[in-house]
Amino acid sequence: MTRGTIIIDQERCKGCGLCPIMCPQGVIALNEKILNSHGYHPAALVDPEGACTGCAVCALICPDVCITVYREAKVGNKNDQRTA
Amino acid sequence: MDSKDSLVCGIEGMELVYGRPQSLTEMHTHYCPGCTHGIAHRLVAEALDELGLREQTILVAPVGCSVFIYEYINADSCEAPHGRAPAMATGIKRTQPNKTVITYQGDGDLVSIGASEIFHAAARGEHITVFFVNNAIYGMTGGQMAPTSLPGQHTSSSLDGRSTERTGFPIRMSEVLAQLDGSAYIVRRSLHDVTNIRKAKKSILTALKVQQAGLGFSMVELLSTCPTNWGISPEQALTWVKDNMLPFYPVGDYKVTEAVKGL
Numbered sequence: 001m002t003r004g005t006i007i008i009d010q011e012r013c014k015g016c017g018l019c020p021i022m023c024p025q026g027v028i029a030l031n032e033k034i035l036n037s038h039g040y041h042p043a044a045l046v047d048p049e050g051a052c053t054g055c056a057v058c059a060l061i062c063p064d065v066c067i068t069v070y071r072e073a074k075v076g077n078k079n080d081q082r083t084a
Numbered sequence: 085m086d087s088k089d090s091l092v093c094g095i096e097g098m099e100l101v102y103g104r105p106q107s108l109t110e111m112h113t114h115y116c117p118g119c120t121h122g123i124a125h126r127l128v129a130e131a132l133d134e135l136g137l138r139e140q141t142i143l144v145a146p147v148g149c150s151v152f153i154y155e156y157i158n159a160d161s162c163e164a165p166h167g168r169a170p171a172m173a174t175g176i177k178r179t180q181p182n183k184t185v186i187t188y189q190g191d192g193d194l195v196s197i198g199a200s201e202i203f204h205a206a207a208r209g210e211h212i213t214v215f216f217v218n219n220a221i222y223g224m225t226g227g228q229m230a231p232t233s234l235p236g237q238h239t240s241s242s243l244d245g246r247s248t249e250r251t252g253f254p255i256r257m258s259e260v261l262a263q264l265d266g267s268a269y270i271v272r273r274s275l276h277d278v279t280n281i282r283k284a285k286k287s288i289l290t291a292l293k294v295q296q297a298g299l300g301f302s303m304v305e306l307l308s309t310c311p312t313n314w315g316i317s318p319e320q321a322l323t324w325v326k327d328n329m330l331p332f333y334p335v336g337d338y339k340v341t342e343a344v345k346g347l
Contacts (some may be wrong), residue, residue, distance in 0.1 A: 005098065015119035016311075018320040022278065040117065059102040060278045063122030064113060072097035 002047075002072070004054020009066035010034075010042035019043050019058035020069065025051040028058055100264040105129040107138045120308040120319020121149060124217050125156055127281070128188065131288045132159065135296070141184045142176050144169040146198075148190035149223040167198020171211040172206035178332040181211070182274045184295055191218045191232040195255050199231075202261070206301045209266030213295045214303040215288070216257065219310040220329060225315030231255050234332055239313070252299075254332065258305045262338035268300030274307040276325040280335065290347065299343045307333055 006028075013036065020028045020043060027047040036042050045052065054071030106128035117120050132138045141159040145151060147166040156296055158233035164172040169187035177185040194216050195204050205212065221239055224230040232254050236245040262270040262342030269291055291302040305313040307329050309321035316324060 004101070012112055014117035018118060018322070021319055038112075043119055043194045044268070053103050054098075056102040057278050060281050063115065063118060063120055065104050065108060065122060065126050066100070068100070069102035073097055073099040082109070 002050035002052065003068065004052045004071040005047070006045055006054070006058060006070070007068045008043050008045065009068075010044070011036050011038075011067035012064050013037065013040060013042035014064055015040035015042055016063060017043075018061045018063070020063065022057050022061045024055060024057060025053060027051050086128075093189045100113075105346075106135045107132040107158050107176065109156055111155050113166070114336045115149065116310075116312040118309065118311045118321060119149070120219075120306075121217060123275050123281060124188075124284075124306050124308065125150075125153065125217065126269055127285045127288050128186070128215060129157055129291055132284065134289065135292055136226075137184050137292065137296075140182070141186060142173075143296055144173045144176070144185065144187040145195040146187065146189040147224075148193045150188055150190055150217065151189050151224070155307065167193050167196070169193070169198065170201040170210070170214065172214065173214075174208070174210045174339075175210050177210060184342060186213045186214070186215065186292070186295075187210075189216045189217070190220045190223070191216070191220065191257075192230045195231040195257050197256075198316075202257070205221055206261045206267045206303070207264045209268070209300045211298055212301065213297055214301075216303055216305040217308045218289050218305055218329075218333065219258075219308040220254075221310050222283055222308050227310070232257075232333075234328060237328075238315075256333060258303070258333075258338045261303060263299075264300050264301075267339055268305070268341045269302040269344045270305075271337045272305040272307070272333060272335050274325060274330060274335050276309070276322045277308065283335075290344070293347050294344055297343075297347060299347075307335070335344075 029039045031044040056069040059067040143161040229239040258272045274280040294302040309319045311321040
């Protein structure tokens with residue numbers, strides 16, 4: 001079940017490739033099929049099995065602040081307190 | 085924008101965990117891919133948001149890659165001549181003591197041409213906060229050797245590696261400034277991984293609180309990357325910081341006065 005998800009502002013992304021290597025679940029990859037208007041291959045969430053936990057590690061390492069992180073709304077879930 | 089809107093509609097039942105801080109403008113930065121200036125900007129913006137300081141902050145921009153920070157941080161700003169940001173910040177803070185005055189400087193700006201200004205601002209105990217981004221090279225001008233370049237480091241003006249016989253040794257500015265009685269809070273942090281980024285955020289918050297409480301001069305040094313001028317990928321640059329910069333510039337608290345500990 002999906003516990004979290006991210007939205008990447010692909011126009012702002014410079015394709016530096018730091019979020020794919022930092023993602024603990026390995027669900028982010030550079031999209032080699034598209035170019036944004038600056039000429040970069042932007043990062044994209046590739047998560048068909050819903051493995052993203054919304055841990056926000058990608059957003060913390062992103063130098064261009066293009067990742068917004070969402071997490072399943074659940075009160076009192078201890079697993080969700082490890083990042084904030 | 086349509087695709088983004090449809091995604092937002094698709095995440096019902098989700099709560100926002102991490103978003104763009106309000107103190108950052110919408111402008112796209114001019115930094116190279118993987119440059120950690122963007123992370124440093126974000127941490128400063130988040131700290132201004134969390135402390136509610138955006139409307140009362142005056143930011144003094146440096147010369148160097150971060151020269152356009154006034155376009156990216158949504159606070160009142162002015163641009164100082166090269167290295168003179170602490171001097172300008174001194175004047176602003178003394179005439180407007182109720183404002184939060186911060187400078188954001190690179191290593192070429194702060195350690196080289198601005199060494200005198202930062203040294204005396206710290207010695208006077210000016211109530212300003214300095215964010216010092218150290219990437220051991222001159223970025224904007226094309227990757228020349230900086231006073232912080234490591235021994236043996238290859239730059240465009242030290243092609244065979246920095247020779248300590250010819251050009252001396254790098255300066256550890258945090259350790260130097262911590263020796264001065266005027267400084268209240270001097271720490272070094274790194275931006276090479278998520279754990280250290282979280283620690284850097286806490287230190288930036290503390291440094292701003294030091295100024296708010298009027299405890300003296302505060303500075304946070306942030307070890308940063310320059311993938312373009314180091315000639316390596318962004319991923320390798322993070323590893324380079326860990327393997328080469330951290331042994332020479334250890335992260336740590338170099339000065340935390342008793343009054344700061346009580347904050």
